[in-house]
Amino acid sequence: MNISELKRKFIEIYQGEEDGIRVFTSPGRVNLIGEHTDYNGGYVFPAALTLGSTVIARPREDRKMRLIATDLGIQVEGSLDHLEEYKSLKWGNYQLGVADELQKAGYELTGCDLLYHDTVPLGAGLSSSAAIEVATAIALVSLGNSANGLMQPLDMVKMAMICQKAENRYVGVNCGIMDQFSSAMGKADHAIFLNCRDLSFMHVPLNLHGYRIIIVNSNKKRGLADSKYNERRSQCEQALDILKRFIPDATCLGEISQEQFNRFRHEIHDELVRNRAEHVITEDDRVLKSVEALKNDNMALFGKYMIQSHASMRDLFEITCVELDVLVEEALKIEGVAGSRMTGGGFGGCSVSIVREEAVQNFIDEVGKGYTARTGLTPSFYISDIGDGGREIMDI
Ligand code: GLA
Numbered sequence: 001m002n003i004s005e006l007k008r009k010f011i012e013i014y015q016g017e018e019d020g021i022r023v024f025t026s027p028g029r030v031n032l033i034g035e036h037t038d039y040n041g042g043y044v045f046p047a048a049l050t051l052g053s054t055v056i057a058r059p060r061e062d063r064k065m066r067l068i069a070t071d072l073g074i075q076v077e078g079s080l081d082h083l084e085e086y087k088s089l090k091w092g093n094y095q096l097g098v099a100d101e102l103q104k105a106g107y108e109l110t111g112c113d114l115l116y117h118d119t120v121p122l123g124a125g126l127s128s129s130a131a132i133e134v135a136t137a138i139a140l141v142s143l144g145n146s147a148n149g150l151m152q153p154l155d156m157v158k159m160a161m162i163c164q165k166a167e168n169r170y171v172g173v174n175c176g177i178m179d180q181f182s183s184a185m186g187k188a189d190h191a192i193f194l195n196c197r198d199l200s201f202m203h204v205p206l207n208l209h210g211y212r213i214i215i216v217n218s219n220k221k222r223g224l225a226d227s228k229y230n231e232r233r234s235q236c237e238q239a240l241d242i243l244k245r246f247i248p249d250a251t252c253l254g255e256i257s258q259e260q261f262n263r264f265r266h267e268i269h270d271e272l273v274r275n276r277a278e279h280v281i282t283e284d285d286r287v288l289k290s291v292e293a294l295k296n297d298n299m300a301l302f303g304k305y306m307i308q309s310h311a312s313m314r315d316l317f318e319i320t321c322v323e324l325d326v327l328v329e330e331a332l333k334i335e336g337v338a339g340s341r342m343t344g345g346g347f348g349g350c351s352v353s354i355v356r357e358e359a360v361q362n363f364i365d366e367v368g369k370g371y372t373a374r375t376g377l378t379p380s381f382y383i384s385d386i387g388d389g390g391r392e393i394m395d396i
Contacts, residue, residue: 001070003054003393006117010056013068013075014113020058023141025108026134026390027052028120028127029182030352031343032191033309036317038176040280041197042123042355043250043287046178047206048186050387051119053131057139058109059147065099067092069116080109087170094129095136097170102140102161109140110147121247121380123225124217125344129171130179131161132199133389142392156390157199164317173335175345186389193291197254206386211338212328212360213300214353216331216367217380220323222348227319230346232276232319239277242268250284303339303354308334312340319346323375329352332364346383 001009003023010021027048034044046275060066063080070092076092078085083100086093095114103109114136119126137159145152158182167175176195185192190203206213240253246264250256268274286305293301298385310328314320324342328351331340341351344350355363364381371379 010115022057023393024139025052025054026131026183027186027387028131033290037280037284038178038196039233040256040282044178044194045191045287046182047191047386048182048389049384053135054117055135055139056115058113059143060379062111064111067095094132096175097166098136098163099131100258101166105162107141107144108148109144112143112245121313123222125349127179130183138162138390145356156184174233184390192224210357211354212357214355214365215382216327216351218323218327219377220348225347228347235273239273246300254284277318279312299338306339306341326374330367334366
């Protein structure tokens with residue numbers, strides 16, 4: 001649906017005039033490399049997609065927030081004065097959680113009617129939830145500022161941090177900052193090299209020299225992913241607690257070098273915990289090397305690190321699954337593929353591959369066939385462009 005259609009739909013649902021309606025959008029992301037490093041104070045290298053969450057918004061006179069999505073029948077209603085009450089909602093909890101955190105951070109919000117149109121596939125590891133959170137934050141703060149006669153520009157990094165807090169505290173997933181940061185700070189045709197320890201970042205041009213980024217959705221549902229995610233995070237914390245006894249300055253795994261890890265790895269007696277730390281520490285190093293490879297136009301080397309990253313997630317961090325492993329194996333059989341790995345939180349979702357332009361059709365045909373033959377599932381392919389971060393759409 002385009003913006004005019006969405007506005008018409010909005011009026012159909014909420015009635016009234018087009019006057020005062022504003023439109024906000026924020027993207028999903030694909031992570032090129034650096035998985036489960038963000039909450040360990042490490043590096044990530046994501047890029048914002050052109051798929052995203054678009055919110056049609058209009059302020060209300062009262063303190064009510066009403067929400068509906070174009071692809072859902074349910075309408076959710078909340079009050080800005082009772083935001084603690086909606087945590088158990090199946091849909092709407094992200095939005096109301098963001099409102100809650102914004103108010104706690106001192107933002108003065110106004111009641112509003114909101115219509116969501118989401119194009120990021122749900123539960124596919126492409127940050128559909130971060131897209132919704134950041135779009136919501138921008139909409140709520142912009143409407144609140146206007147209602148209160150404030151003119152200041154939005155602090156997008158702060159928006160990302162508040163959205164992460166909402167997901168941690170309201171939704172109960174202990175995620176890192178990568179998804180919300182990518183959604184808020186994306187830039188067309190650039191990837192974001194982000195240091196999650198201090199949030200310093202750089203937009204790196206994605207000059208792919210004849211290659212395309214292809215995302216393949218395994219269409220394997222990410223069952224129990226949240227609890228396994230939280231479990232991985234606590235295993236990383238256990239590893240850090242042990243390593244800190246020998247490297248007292250370290251405040252996170254991201255501050256521990258490979259050399260230090262190799263010196264003290266035997267002190268972590270639990271093999272599982274040791275493997276988790278090894279993944280994080282080597283992955284962090286791969287991000288640095290991959291960014292260099294990209295800057296040097298060496299796509300073959302970039303691809304090599306992607307392949308190593310997948311192996312590490314499969315064998316050490318154990319967050320892949322048969323379906324994701326098959327997708328990557330099938331991809332690597334195709335001539336013209338520089339690299340392939342699962343992307344996102346894991347346990348289902350998508351792979352990301354770097355494929356020569358002229359090999360894309362063959363990739364789609366062959367990976368599709370091979371994947372279906374081995375898993376019985378039909379994959380979806382996205383050749384998404386790399387787009388901008390969260391913003392208000394003005395000229396409509
Ligand atoms: C999810 C989380 C992110 C990050 C990735 C794994 O997408 O939301 O914070 O930890 O998993 O890299």
